[in-house]
Amino acid sequence: MERHRAADHPAGAAHLRHRTTQAGLRPDGRCRQGLNAQPPKGNTMKRRSFLVAGSVGTVAALTGCVQAKSGGGSQNSGSGPVKLTFSSYAFQEPTVKAVDEIVKSWNSTHPDIQVELQKVDPSSVHDKLVTQFAGNAAPDIIHNESADLSGFTRQGYLADLGPLLPAELKSAIPQAMWDSCTFDGKLTGVPLIAQLYVVFANTKLLQEAGITVPRAGSNWTWEELMANSKKLTAGDRSGFAWGMKSPTAGLLSMAMNYDGKYFYGNEAKPEMKIGEPELKLPRMLKQMLQEKSMAANSVSLSGSDVLPGFFGGKYAMFMGGNFQSVQVAQKAPPGFEWTMLPPLKGSTIGQTANPQTLSIARQSKAPDKAMQFIAYFAQAQNLAKFAEGDALLPVTKEASELVKKSTGGKNGWDALLSSPEALVAAPMIKADKYSQWKSEVGNPTFQEFFSGKIDEAAMVSKLTQGWQKANA
Numbered sequence: 001m002e003r004h005r006a007a008d009h010p011a012g013a014a015h016l017r018h019r020t021t022q023a024g025l026r027p028d029g030r031c032r033q034g035l036n037a038q039p040p041k042g043n044t045m046k047r048r049s050f051l052v053a054g055s056v057g058t059v060a061a062l063t064g065c066v067q068a069k070s071g072g073g074s075q076n077s078g079s080g081p082v083k084l085t086f087s088s089y090a091f092q093e094p095t096v097k098a099v100d101e102i103v104k105s106w107n108s109t110h111p112d113i114q115v116e117l118q119k120v121d122p123s124s125v126h127d128k129l130v131t132q133f134a135g136n137a138a139p140d141i142i143h144n145e146s147a148d149l150s151g152f153t154r155q156g157y158l159a160d161l162g163p164l165l166p167a168e169l170k171s172a173i174p175q176a177m178w179d180s181c182t183f184d185g186k187l188t189g190v191p192l193i194a195q196l197y198v199v200f201a202n203t204k205l206l207q208e209a210g211i212t213v214p215r216a217g218s219n220w221t222w223e224e225l226m227a228n229s230k231k232l233t234a235g236d237r238s239g240f241a242w243g244m245k246s247p248t249a250g251l252l253s254m255a256m257n258y259d260g261k262y263f264y265g266n267e268a269k270p271e272m273k274i275g276e277p278e279l280k281l282p283r284m285l286k287q288m289l290q291e292k293s294m295a296a297n298s299v300s301l302s303g304s305d306v307l308p309g310f311f312g313g314k315y316a317m318f319m320g321g322n323f324q325s326v327q328v329a330q331k332a333p334p335g336f337e338w339t340m341l342p343p344l345k346g347s348t349i350g351q352t353a354n355p356q357t358l359s360i361a362r363q364s365k366a367p368d369k370a371m372q373f374i375a376y377f378a379q380a381q382n383l384a385k386f387a388e389g390d391a392l393l394p395v396t397k398e399a400s401e402l403v404k405k406s407t408g409g410k411n412g413w414d415a416l417l418s419s420p421e422a423l424v425a426a427p428m429i430k431a432d433k434y435s436q437w438k439s440e441v442g443n444p445t446f447q448e449f450f451s452g453k454i455d456e457a458a459m460v461s462k463l464t465q466g467w468q469k470a471n472a
Contacts, residue, residue, distance in 0.1 A: 086139060088119060152359075176424045196393065199319055201317045202313070217418070222345070229316075238295035243319075268432045272467040325340060360374070384403050433471050
């Protein structure tokens, strides 16, 4: 999922800013055995154990090439327990508690494999990893997101998890999620939790306007959103708002509703093409702005900036990441009635999958043991607690059922947890220069278009030429 600004995430903190690319980083002078091989591509109940009996076989490319320095990865002295290091950027109190409990539970039941938790500042995860990899002192197990794995994968710092993955864990997670963590044929992250962009609605205002609140399986189309936004617009109230201060990630994710991919061809350095599928959503949003059914100040708002207006009746609905449900629940005035609508539908309900992940450093001396811990972390009971802490969607059906039971399916959670097909692998996650282009070209160009400073042709030209320049 796309990293969020601090102000946009629950508890006043962000998951993480989307980080800079790793262009130019090299593992200086170390063995690169096997790095160029490119195989074909391919958010309580009883706990189901994903652990496999004994050790999982380790491929030669993962061992004997890079030795870990003291204080970095696993320590194997030949006697005593195997010691693994695990870096996590969990920062919200419920999520931190969940991670702590998982690690303590593992350590108490696995005396021969002990995990040391290293807590990382959410704003410095990427830069810290760059330093750790360059210094050959990376943790064995790394909490990250799929959008940040591509550069580290292509530079050989992350282990290919394919040979290590337990069959039961592989079958528990949808293929689209695995695809989002696979780069040039190498699977380097186990997906855990993800977000969806959803419409938050003031249900009282919808009911007063005679609009039926959609339930699970009754997804509004974008055309229905446009029509209902117009119906809800009256006086100083806009029917819809979307904090688009940094619009690129959301726009490109939701463009997948119409199979608008933007990036085509080579995975690392794709060509940008902007045709009808890519233009469908910007055109509809521009129309809503012109008709004033979408708040004119949307272009200047961050994701969290819409909340006061939403609570005050200035916006009947707004678009946001489902993680904002925590903010809405915590900050809404007494008696405020709200819900998250089922994911919007174009030709599909597809959105970009950018899940939080667990990876294994290639320099780890015990990748098989690290995978055992990851499989334990991904058990339904553990994953459900982890997902609830961040108010995100767990990637397995079992964990989703536990979250649905815990939340009671209220405020739209039943619909979201019943929509795993909404998350699909998207090419922007795998493009090396995407982050740079998004910040330097995408965000300002889309803002200029929606604020009326440039027309559609100029927008297309700026976006495509900016991509070419970024890859020059």
